[in-house]
Amino acid sequence: MTKVMVFSDWFAPGYKAGGPIQSLVNLTRSLDQVQFFVVTSDTDHHSTEPYINLDSNTWVRFEKHIQVMYLTKDRINKGVFKNLLLEIQPNTVYLNSMFSPRFTITPLIALRAMDWKGKVVVAPRGMLKPSALAEKAWKKKLFLIIARWKGYYKYVRWHATNEAEVLEIRKHFGNDSVTVIADNLPALPQLDAPVSQKRAGHLRLICVARISPEKGIEEALRFLMGFDWNGSVHIDFIGAKQNESFLKKCEAIASQLQGVQIQFVGEESPSQLEMRWKEYDGMYLPTRGENFGHAIAESLNHGVPVVISNRTPWKDLEQKGVGWNLPLEIEAFQPILKRLVDMDQEEHQRMCNEAWKYACDLHQETNRYRASEQLFL
Numbered sequence: 001m002t003k004v005m006v007f008s009d010w011f012a013p014g015y016k017a018g019g020p021i022q023s024l025v026n027l028t029r030s031l032d033q034v035q036f037f038v039v040t041s042d043t044d045h046h047s048t049e050p051y052i053n054l055d056s057n058t059w060v061r062f063e064k065h066i067q068v069m070y071l072t073k074d075r076i077n078k079g080v081f082k083n084l085l086l087e088i089q090p091n092t093v094y095l096n097s098m099f100s101p102r103f104t105i106t107p108l109i110a111l112r113a114m115d116w117k118g119k120v121v122v123a124p125r126g127m128l129k130p131s132a133l134a135e136k137a138w139k140k141k142l143f144l145i146i147a148r149w150k151g152y153y154k155y156v157r158w159h160a161t162n163e164a165e166v167l168e169i170r171k172h173f174g175n176d177s178v179t180v181i182a183d184n185l186p187a188l189p190q191l192d193a194p195v196s197q198k199r200a201g202h203l204r205l206i207c208v209a210r211i212s213p214e215k216g217i218e219e220a221l222r223f224l225m226g227f228d229w230n231g232s233v234h235i236d237f238i239g240a241k242q243n244e245s246f247l248k249k250c251e252a253i254a255s256q257l258q259g260v261q262i263q264f265v266g267e268e269s270p271s272q273l274e275m276r277w278k279e280y281d282g283m284y285l286p287t288r289g290e291n292f293g294h295a296i297a298e299s300l301n302h303g304v305p306v307v308i309s310n311r312t313p314w315k316d317l318e319q320k321g322v323g324w325n326l327p328l329e330i331e332a333f334q335p336i337l338k339r340l341v342d343m344d345q346e347e348h349q350r351m352c353n354e355a356w357k358y359a360c361d362l363h364q365e366t367n368r369y370r371a372s373e374q375l376f377l
Contacts, residue, residue, distance in 0.1 A: 001033065001034065001035045001065075002033070002034050002035065002091050002092070002376055002377075003034075003035045003037065003088060003089070003090040003091050003092075004034055004035070004036050004037070004090055004091065004092045004093070004094055004376050005036075005037045005038075005039065005084070005085065005088055005090035005092075005093050005094070006024065006028070006036055006037065006038040006039065006040075006093075006094045006095075006096060007039050007040075007081070007093070007094070007095050007096065007103040007104065007107045008020070008021075008024055008038060008039075008040050008095075008096035008097065008103055009040065009041060009045070009096075009097060009100050009102060009103045010040060010041060010044060010045055011024060011025070011038050011040040011068060011070075012025050012062070013044075013051055013054075014040075014043075014044040014045060014051070015044065015269060015270050016044045016045035016046060016047065016240060016267060017044075017045035018209075018210065018239075018240075018294070019125070019126070019290075019291070019292060019293070019294045019295075020096060020097065020125045022187070022294040023096075023123075023125065023184050023185075023292065023294065024038075024096050026184065026185040026186065026187055027184075027185055027372060028062075028063075028065075028066050029063060029066070030185045030369055030372065031065075031369070031372060031373060031376075032063075032064070032065050033065075033373070034065065034373070034376055035065050035067075036065060036066045036067070037059070037067050037068075037069070037084075037088050037090065038062070038066065038067070038068040038069070039068075039069050039071065039081070039084060039103070040068065040069070040070060040071065040103070041070065041071055041073070041076065041102075041103075042054065042056040042070035042071060042072055046240070046242070050070075050072070051070060054070055055070070056070050056071065056072050056075075057069065057070075057071060057072055057075055069084070076102050076103075076106070077106065078106055078109055078110045078113070081106060081107050081110040082110045082113065082114060085110065085111070085114065085116075086114075090118065091118055091119065091376070092118060092119040092120070092121060092375075092376045093107065093111065093116070093118065093119070093120045093121070094121045094123070094159075094375070094376075095107060095108070095120070095121065095122045095123065095156075096123050096125065097123070097125060097127070098122055098123075098124045098125075098127055098128075098147075098153075099127055099140065099143055104122070105147075105152060108120070108152050108153075119157060119376070120155065120156045120157065121156065121157045121158070121159050121180075121375055121376070122153060122156045122157070122158055122159065123158075123159040124158070124159075124160075124165065124168070124169065124291075125291060126161075126165070126289070126290065126291025126292070127140075128165070128168035128169060128171075128172055129168060129289045129291065130289070131214045131288040131289035131311075132214060132289065134214070135212070135213070135214055144172055148172075148173070153173055156178075157178045157179070157180060157375075158173075158177055158178065158179040158180070159179075159180060159182060159375055160179045160180065160181050160182075161181070161182065161183050161184050161291055161292060161313070162181065162183065162291075162313055163181065165181075165291065166179045166181065180371075180374055180375050181371065182368075182371040182372040182374065182375055183292075183313070183368055183371065184291075184292040184294070184297075185368055185369065185372060186294075186297040186301065186359065186362055186363055187294075187297065187298065187301060188301070188363060189300075189301040189302075189356060189359040189360050189363055190301060190302055190303070190356070192356075193303045193352055193353045193356035193357070194277075194278055194302060194303040194304070194352050194356070195349070196281075196345050196348045196349040196352050197278075197279075197281075197345075198281045198343060198344065198345045198348035198349075199344075199345065200342060200343065200344040200345075201232055201341065201342065202232050202234075202341070203232060203233045203234070203281055203282070203337070203340050203341045204234050204235075204279060204280045204281045204282075205233070205234070205235045205236070205280060205281065205282050205283070205284040205307075206235070206236050206238060206276065206277070206279075206280040206282075206283055206284070206299075206304075207220055207235060207236070207237045207238065207239075207283070207284045207285055208238050208239060208273065208283070208285075208295035208298070208299075209237075209239045209285060209287065209295060210239045210240045210242060211237065211239055211240065211241050211242065211243060211246060211247050211250065211264060212242065212243055212246065213243075213246060213288070214287070214288045214289065215239070215285070215287050215288070216285060216286040216287040216288050216309060216328070217237065217246075217250055218246075218249070218250060218253065219286040219288075219309075219328060220235070220237075220284055220285070220286050221250060221253040221254055221257065221262070222253065222330065223286060223330045223333040223334055223337070224257050224260050224334075224337070225253075225256065225257060225330075226330075226334075227258070227334065227338075228258040228259050229257075229258060229259035229260050229341070230259045231259045231260075231261070232259060232341050233259065233260045233261070233337070233341065234260075234261040234263075235260065235261070235262050235263070235284060236263045236265050236276075236280075237250075237262070237263065237264045237265060238265045238266070238267070238268055238273065238276070239266075239267060240266070240267045241264065241266055241267075247264065250264070251264065273298075277298075277299070277302035277304055278302070280304055281304075281305075281340065281343075281348060282304060282305050282306065282307055282323070282340055283295065283296065283299035283304050283305070283306040283307070283308070283323075284306075284307050284308075285306070285307070285308045285309070286307075286308065286309045286326075286328055286333060287308065287309050287311060287312060288309070288311060288328070289311045289312070290311065290312040290313070291313075292312075292313060293308070293312045293313070293314060296308060296312065296314055297359070297362075299355075300322060300355045300356070300358055300359040300362075301356075301359045302356075303352040303353065303355045303356035303359075304352070304355060305322055305323040305348075305351040305352065305355050306322065306323035306324070306355075307323055307324050307326070307333070307336055307337070307340070308323065308324070308325050308326070309325065309326060309327070309328045310325045310326060310327055310328070311328065312325065320354065320358055321350065321351060321354040322351065322354050322355040322358045323351070323355065324336050
């Protein structure tokens with residue numbers, strides 16, 4: 001059996017880092033013909049408390065083909081990584097980030113010191129998108145300059161999730177960069193389509209994303225301006241409040257909206273969020289850019305139609321009857337939001353059924369899994 005050692009800042013049961021964790025969990029769970037050894041930290045994103053009821057600094061069985069080592073802070077270093085690599089002797093090393101000093105650069109330095117001859121795969125996880133590079137821009141620009149100068153990524157294979165990411169990789173690391181395209185793998189859909197609770201004249205929306213500019217939170221609010229919704233729209237924003245000044249800006253915009261109830265709920269665990277989906281009529285995410293969009297996939301898994309921007313891999317949603325992917329403009333979003341307010345239970349139920357069927361069809365696409373297997377062959 002092929003052995004793959006994964007280095008990642010976070011892994012389940014962590015969830016606060018969002019998509020990169022979910023992408024890795026779905027990948028490792030889905031490829032049960034590969035033996036994965038995941039090396040990660042014993043704390044969640046922006047947390048100092050170790051995971052409860054998990055042993056640190058030893059291999060923990062996550063699933064039959066997945067072993068995880070949750071390292072304490074003092075054990076995250078080149079020497080420990082070298083010893084783990086010598087112990088497991090993996091065929092491939094997989095790095096679930098490109099900007100991580102601890103779990104990307106340090107393993108790369110350890111591999112170079114060992115004169116490693118095996119495969120090394122790096123997943124940018126959307127971090128080379130213009131919208132992502134715009135956040136903390138000078139730090140990321142400096143990192144890329146140093147990485148190219150040091151040759152950290154000289155001999156790696158890149159995991160791109162689509163053609164757009166291939167172009168992003170080659171823009172920063174050259175046209176001769178070796179890339180393998182393997183789309184992100186979705187989680188399992190729920191067992192049945194939901195029963196719609198939609199009432200004409202009322203709309204309950206959920207937005208699952210960090211309260212951060214690149215997630216389109218400000219746009220989500222501004223697209224509701226200039227119209228009196230007569231108390232018919234309720235939106236829950238569920239995600240980390242990591243940027244206090246941006247949160248205050250969003251709260252100020254929300255206070256100006258007429259007839260809209262807004263709640264900034266904060267972070268919720270996957271189990272908490274799982275119980276919420278049945279409460280909503282739609283998922284609302286006018287994001288500035290997504291490499292995949294696990295929250296979009298999760299919404300469809302629960303049969304909840306989506307209203308998103310056209311800056312994600314999710315296309316032709318209206319034709320499929322599962323939602324809308326729209327230009328990032330108020331003129332595009334506001335008519336759809338008004339239409340959703342007016343939609344009755346019967347029409348909404350049809351959309352819910354189609355959303356759930358679409359998610360089921362995606363999960364059964366064998367080509368997705370074959371492409372992911374190619375990363376490690």
